[in-house]
Amino acid sequence: MTGSATVLLVRHGSTTETGARLTGRRPGIGLDERGRGQATRLAQRLAPLQLNAVVSSPLQRCRETAEAIRAAQPAESGVENVRTDPELIECDYGDWTGKLLVDLVDEPAWHTVQHHASAARFPGGEGLAEVAHRATRAVRDHIERLLDTHQHPVLLVCSHGDVIKAVLADALGMHLDLFQRIQADPCSLSAIRYTSGRPFVLRLNDCGETLVGLVPRGEYPRIDDTDAVVGGGGGGEAENPRV
Structure with a gap:
C-alpha cells in the first residue's frame, strides 16, 4: 500500500x-423515525469531511443511512452515488433470523457466539469467521481501488x-x-486509518455529543449483562419494544 x-x-x-429482534437479511426493513433522525444528525457531523467514496451493504436500512450521508456531502466532494457491496451485507443468521433476542x-x-466466535456458525446460516473474512477483505x-487515484482517500462504509x-x-x-x-451502536461512527505498516483505530462507537448508553438500562431481562447482544443491540437510547 502506497499512501494511507x-x-x-x-x-x-x-x-x-x-x-x-434479530433482523438479519430480511428485505424491506428501513429506518424508523428515530433511525432517520440518527442518520440526519450523523450526516450533518460528517458534512465538513470530503469523502471519496460511500459504500453500503445492499440492505435497505444501510442504503438509507448511507444515502443520507452522501446527500449531505458538498457538491465538490465528487461522490455522486452510494455503491453497494454484497460482501458487506449482514451476517446470515440462518434459523435465528427474525427471532426475539431474549x-x-x-x-x-x-455460548459459542459469545465466547468462541471464531468457531460459531449460526444454525442454517453463516459462520462469524466467514463474516470477518469477507468484510475485512472487502x-x-x-x-x-481508491489508492489508485487518491493519495489519502476517505472511504465511508455503512x-x-x-x-x-x-x-x-x-x-x-x-x-x-x-x-x-x-x-x-446504531448510527455509531468508528474510524480506522490504514497505512503500509499497520492500521490505527482512531475512533470507536462514537455516537456524538451524548452520554446516552454509558449507564445500563436493563432492557434485556433474560440476557446476562456480561453477554453481547447479537447483531449489535439497540444502543443506549433505544426503547427496545418487544415486537
Missing part, C-alpha cells in the same frame, strides 16, 4: 426491530453491527473470539 486511507465505519440507524439465550449456540479491496465489530477486531489485532468486547 481513512475508513469511516457507520452502522445503520435504528429500525422498528433494532435491539429487540429468546435466543436458550439456543445451544449462544474493505481492503475498496481501499486499494454496514451492520457484527460486520463492523469484525473489521475493528482485525484492525486492533484482536482474535475474533474477543470481538464481542467491541460495541457498535
Whole structure:
C-alpha cells in the first residue's frame, strides 16, 4: 500500500426491530423515525469531511443511512452515488433470523457466539469467521481501488453491527473470539486509518455529543449483562419494544 486511507465505519440507524429482534437479511426493513433522525444528525457531523467514496451493504436500512450521508456531502466532494457491496451485507443468521433476542439465550449456540466466535456458525446460516473474512477483505479491496487515484482517500462504509465489530477486531489485532468486547451502536461512527505498516483505530462507537448508553438500562431481562447482544443491540437510547 502506497499512501494511507481513512475508513469511516457507520452502522445503520435504528429500525422498528433494532435491539429487540434479530433482523438479519430480511428485505424491506428501513429506518424508523428515530433511525432517520440518527442518520440526519450523523450526516450533518460528517458534512465538513470530503469523502471519496460511500459504500453500503445492499440492505435497505444501510442504503438509507448511507444515502443520507452522501446527500449531505458538498457538491465538490465528487461522490455522486452510494455503491453497494454484497460482501458487506449482514451476517446470515440462518434459523435465528427474525427471532426475539431474549429468546435466543436458550439456543445451544449462544455460548459459542459469545465466547468462541471464531468457531460459531449460526444454525442454517453463516459462520462469524466467514463474516470477518469477507468484510475485512472487502474493505481492503475498496481501499486499494481508491489508492489508485487518491493519495489519502476517505472511504465511508455503512454496514451492520457484527460486520463492523469484525473489521475493528482485525484492525486492533484482536482474535475474533474477543470481538464481542467491541460495541457498535446504531448510527455509531468508528474510524480506522490504514497505512503500509499497520492500521490505527482512531475512533470507536462514537455516537456524538451524548452520554446516552454509558449507564445500563436493563432492557434485556433474560440476557446476562456480561453477554453481547447479537447483531449489535439497540444502543443506549433505544426503547427496545418487544415486537
